[in-house]
Every structure is written in C-alpha cells, then in structure tokens.
Amino acid sequence: MANLEIDHLSHAYGPKKVLNDVNLRVEAGQVLALVGPSGCGKSTLLRAVLGTHPPTSGSVCVGGKPMLRPSRDVGIVYQHYSLFDFLTARQNVAFGLKLDQTSTPFRLFNYPAWRKLRAEHLEQADALLKKVGLYAARDQYPSQMSGGMRQRVAIAQALIMQPRVLLLDEPFGALDEATREELQLMLLRLYEENVRARAEHREPPYTVIIVTHELNEALFVADRVVGLSQYHADGANGATIVYDRPAPIFKPDEPKDLSKFVKQKEELIEAVFSERHLKDHRKYVTFWSEHEKTAVEGAGV
Numbered sequence: 001m002a003n004l005e006i007d008h009l010s011h012a013y014g015p016k017k018v019l020n021d022v023n024l025r026v027e028a029g030q031v032l033a034l035v036g037p038s039g040c041g042k043s044t045l046l047r048a049v050l051g052t053h054p055p056t057s058g059s060v061c062v063g064g065k066p067m068l069r070p071s072r073d074v075g076i077v078y079q080h081y082s083l084f085d086f087l088t089a090r091q092n093v094a095f096g097l098k099l100d101q102t103s104t105p106f107r108l109f110n111y112p113a114w115r116k117l118r119a120e121h122l123e124q125a126d127a128l129l130k131k132v133g134l135y136a137a138r139d140q141y142p143s144q145m146s147g148g149m150r151q152r153v154a155i156a157q158a159l160i161m162q163p164r165v166l167l168l169d170e171p172f173g174a175l176d177e178a179t180r181e182e183l184q185l186m187l188l189r190l191y192e193e194n195v196r197a198r199a200e201h202r203e204p205p206y207t208v209i210i211v212t213h214e215l216n217e218a219l220f221v222a223d224r225v226v227g228l229s230q231y232h233a234d235g236a237n238g239a240t241i242v243y244d245r246p247a248p249i250f251k252p253d254e255p256k257d258l259s260k261f262v263k264q265k266e267e268l269i270e271a272v273f274s275e276r277h278l279k280d281h282r283k284y285v286t287f288w289s290e291h292e293k294t295a296v297e298g299a300g301v
C-alpha cells in the first residue's frame, strides 16, 4: 500500500480551476520535490494532502484512508517557523505527543503517571533533536536560536508524530545560502536512514514532499522530482503533473557534483516552466516505468 495515493484530483476556488486531474502515488521512503510555476497550485495540492482543502473531485488517501480532515498521519513545516516562544527546543518538539497522548484531567489528577510519560516524551524529543543536529541547543528558547535552528526544531516537531507523509512547504526559503545548504544536508542524512532501513527490509521512516522554487535544491535533496504546471493541453482547466522522474541520489558526506543535474535541470525548465510542451505533457511522466526498469536491472533480469 502506498503512503500517499492521489487519484484524479481536481480543485477549484469558486469558478477558478486550479488543479486538473492530478494523479500521484508516493511510497514509503520517497523524498519527492514538487516544483512548478508560481501560482500553479503547489500549495493547494499540499493542502489537499493535509486534509484542510478536500478536493472538488477525486480523492487523496494516506495509508489507505481518505484525507477529509487534518490528522497525525500528515505533518507540515512552513517557510516561517511556528514554534511556541515560551517553550524550549525539546519542549516544543515533545508538545505534539503531550496533546496526542494526554488530557488536562490526566495531567492534573494522575501526576506521577504524567511525570513518567513526560520524561519519555522529552527523551524522544532529544533523540530527534540529535538527528537534526540540535541536541546541544535542546534547552534554548526560539528567541535564542537562528532561523536555521528554528527550522530544524520545526522539522523534529513534525517528525516526532511519525507522520506517514511529511510536507515541507518552502521550508528553507527564508534562510541564507549557507544555512540552506546545511539543512539540505540534514535532509540527505535523514534519507540515508531510509536507505539503511530498506537494506534491512524495514519500512523506511521518512516519506517527504518538499515544495521548493529552487531547482538545484529539488534535484539535490529529493530522489524524485514532480513538476506541476498549467502548461499542457487542458491547462485552461488547471495544472496537472507534467513531469515525474527520478532525481540523482547524493550522499551527505560526498562533494556536491553539480554536473550530475545540469541536464535534468534544463529538462525540467523546458517541460514544466515553458509553454512549449502543451501537447506532449505525458512525455516526462515516467517515474514508475523508470523505477521498475531499475528494479529489473538491479535484479539482474
């Protein structure tokens, strides 16, 4: 079963048609970058996955269940951090577990049990802060942190709920170039955990959709790039997926070899951002056939 299955999804705001027959299947452990011209409907698509904007037609299922309202199965991190200023990093990260697993009467009237559970939550928060490289700052408040640190906390905060899909909506858009690169490397480290899990026949823990305006970033952090665009034959009825291909895999500790994606970046610009591919928009929607071919070759068939 796919972690996310979008089937013939269309969305309109009143008379304005934004998304047109979008189909997408995302499996556990994929890190997918979603790119497209400004205003094409990327955020609308994320909102449909989040469950805040159910589709006008078609369906969105996460873990086999229709997403009709927000649930802990889908987490989201936005460009601007949304941490609680009065909580430390670890308290911020643990906050979702507190809401999910306890109630006010439980905390008031069963204090010893709540104390024990709280210690467990903080331990889990610490483990996640370690993963995002922020363990040393676990007792700092958001006002004492840089923008990059706050985004790391926000990502840990989303991950602690173990969502089936994590949505990152321009998560590094407000950061300077060097910090942005550090956070990209952090994502590659999380991806390495997926690779290890697959090798050990475990379910890969992180399934991510990242919306970004930066094509270099899309190709660097993701293993799959999806282009949403209104530049296709039925574009008057909204944007659809006009590009879906594997992206090169980078390792966080190896030098960043830009030559790996120069050609694919040109292909993306042509297929997603140029109006010329109006007729042939299926040409680059080849992820699953390329994926199967790789699997067959890998098996030596």
Ligand SMILES: Nc1ncnc2c1ncn2[C@@H]1O[C@H](COP(=O)(O)OP(=O)(O)OP(=O)(O)O)[C@@H](O)[C@H]1O
Residues within 6 Å of the ligand: 013, 016, 018, 036, 037, 038, 039, 040, 041, 042, 043, 044, 045
């Ligand atoms: N709540 C709304 N009501 C009416 N129209 C909306 C609403 N939200 C978005 N739109 C319109 O829908 C279209 C798609 O918007 P959306 O924000 O999903 O695009 P986007 O690809 O995320 O844009 P950007 O890349 O600029 O962030 C835009 O034309 C926008 O003006």
